Amino acid sequence: LKRDPKFAEITKEHVTFFKDLLGSDSAVIDGLTKDAGEDIEPFNSDWMRKYRGHTKLVVKPGSTEEVSKVLKYCNDNMLAVVPQGGNTGLVGGSVPVFDEIVINLSRMNNIRFFDEVSGVLVADAGVILEVADNYLAEKSHIFPLDLGAKGSCQIGGNVATNAGGLRLLRYGSMHGNILGIEAVLPDGTIVDDLSKLRKNNTGYDIKQLFIGGEGTIGIITAISILCPQRSPAMNVAYFGLESFEKVQQAFREAKNQLSEILSAFELMDGRTQKLLHKANGKKLPLEGDHPFYCLIETSGSNTEHDSAKLEAFLEYVMGEEIVSDGVLAQDQTQMLNLWSCREGIPEVLGHWGGVYKYDLSIPISELYSLVEEMRERLTSAGLVGDSDKHPVVDVVGYGHMGDSNLHLNIPTRRFDKEVEKAIEPFVYEWVAKRNGSISAEHGLGIAKKAFIGYSRSDTMIKLMKQIKNLYDPNGIMNPYKYI
Numbered sequence: 001l002k003r004d005p006k007f008a009e010i011t012k013e014h015v016t017f018f019k020d021l022l023g024s025d026s027a028v029i030d031g032l033t034k035d036a037g038e039d040i041e042p043f044n045s046d047w048m049r050k051y052r053g054h055t056k057l058v059v060k061p062g063s064t065e066e067v068s069k070v071l072k073y074c075n076d077n078m079l080a081v082v083p084q085g086g087n088t089g090l091v092g093g094s095v096p097v098f099d100e101i102v103i104n105l106s107r108m109n110n111i112r113f114f115d116e117v118s119g120v121l122v123a124d125a126g127v128i129l130e131v132a133d134n135y136l137a138e139k140s141h142i143f144p145l146d147l148g149a150k151g152s153c154q155i156g157g158n159v160a161t162n163a164g165g166l167r168l169l170r171y172g173s174m175h176g177n178i179l180g181i182e183a184v185l186p187d188g189t190i191v192d193d194l195s196k197l198r199k200n201n202t203g204y205d206i207k208q209l210f211i212g213g214e215g216t217i218g219i220i221t222a223i224s225i226l227c228p229q230r231s232p233a234m235n236v237a238y239f240g241l242e243s244f245e246k247v248q249q250a251f252r253e254a255k256n257q258l259s260e261i262l263s264a265f266e267l268m269d270g271r272t273q274k275l276l277h278k279a280n281g282k283k284l285p286l287e288g289d290h291p292f293y294c295l296i297e298t299s300g301s302n303t304e305h306d307s308a309k310l311e312a313f314l315e316y317v318m319g320e321e322i323v324s325d326g327v328l329a330q331d332q333t334q335m336l337n338l339w340s341c342r343e344g345i346p347e348v349l350g351h352w353g354g355v356y357k358y359d360l361s362i363p364i365s366e367l368y369s370l371v372e373e374m375r376e377r378l379t380s381a382g383l384v385g386d387s388d389k390h391p392v393v394d395v396v397g398y399g400h401m402g403d404s405n406l407h408l409n410i411p412t413r414r415f416d417k418e419v420e421k422a423i424e425p426f427v428y429e430w431v432a433k434r435n436g437s438i439s440a441e442h443g444l445g446i447a448k449k450a451f452i453g454y455s456r457s458d459t460m461i462k463l464m465k466q467i468k469n470l471y472d473p474n475g476i477m478n479p480y481k482y483i
Ligand code: FAD
Pocket: 047, 082, 083, 084, 085, 086, 087, 088, 089, 090, 093, 094, 105, 125, 146, 147, 148, 149, 152, 153, 154, 155, 156, 157, 158, 159, 160, 161, 162, 163, 164, 165, 166, 214, 215, 216, 218, 219, 220, 221, 346, 347, 441, 442, 445, 478
């Protein structure tokens, strides 16, 4: 990959323009006229420490008008940019590749509006997901998305990646919950579509292009989103199971018996749980080894009603030996502890050095066979083992069982070309053969850019390129990434 010479290199004059525009010292990190070293480093490297850019300039606009002026100036001067939220994305989309300017949204963090009757929330893109959810909790509502990075990711970043997360099974995707957006196009045009309406069939639904657009056509500056009522009764259970066949039976029974109160059904294989224990000494909730674990969450309006349902379900799955062992959280602390067995996985897998991550949609009956096949493949190639000689620590699987979304992860002691070659394109061919998706919820960024053809036809890719060219004719928005 080479830097595109059509983009200008930043100069002192550019930096002066941004400083004059944004005023406050903290709104511009200037690595051009001085050594910004450690101040700029976090904006150049991603959460996995796999991708590293070389920006010399980070700007943090404080309002939609400022975003508009920044983008217009960049567009007029052919300066390439990368929109950045909490920088927790997992496909290298949020960091520059070369010297693109980082436009970071963290200063735009106001909640603009909330209506307790309709549940409509309007907020700036830079509001941190957990802050939005805590605000809603005080008003007995819930943000319809939850994920492990909630403490750092921003709602604008969530929308830009169309993040799925832990409760999609219950609350659906951003494409359904987002009612409106405010965004800025590269030429500075403010797209003013912050509708609060649930229903609005008046022409093309253009906001959908920004949802999952990964910052390639514009910058989202605010969102309007429908938030459900928070359920007063919540329960979390954690099970050990003997086989993936039993996991599927348990899922069917959960849908059948818990139906409308089921709010999460997550899968973790036994190996992820062992690694949690190995890496940080975590005491696991169940004794003994089980090849699979599931976490079930219920959310409903009536404690007695929900408990009765859940107890009947537990009795059934234990009695029928669908589940080998299980535990039900008795209080909030135990609930968080059970959730940490699932939410703690992504961080732990990086413990040994690096991790190859694959976020896949696969027909549910075959969801786990890929993990087994990949493990056999890498083991027979002599790549997996306990000692430093072996690059691969293990091949593990976990994910959103309720959405047929597998996270195949290969924690390694180092990123290694031989390992990569053994995994790719095999993994993508395997998924394409089953009409799955090579990116279920993380997006394409730079990591999956070369592989879009395994999930999208030439016609679809051509249409995407036409849209990109229409909105961003100079190509300054997040270049070198998937489009
Ligand atoms: P960033 O990482 O900063 O950016 C992500 C992409 O969006 C980039 O392409 C960037 O250019 C673009 N972007 C950011 N903000 C804007 C904006 N305002 N306008 C336009 N473009 C923008 N994802 C899931 O789907 N489900 C999960 O369960 C899940 N769990 C995770 C757990 C952990 C521990 C981590 C680290 C990540 C997880 N993710 C998950 C990945 C997920 O994509 C991000 O956490 C989140 O959605 C990204 O938000 P962010 O603010 O950090 O965006």
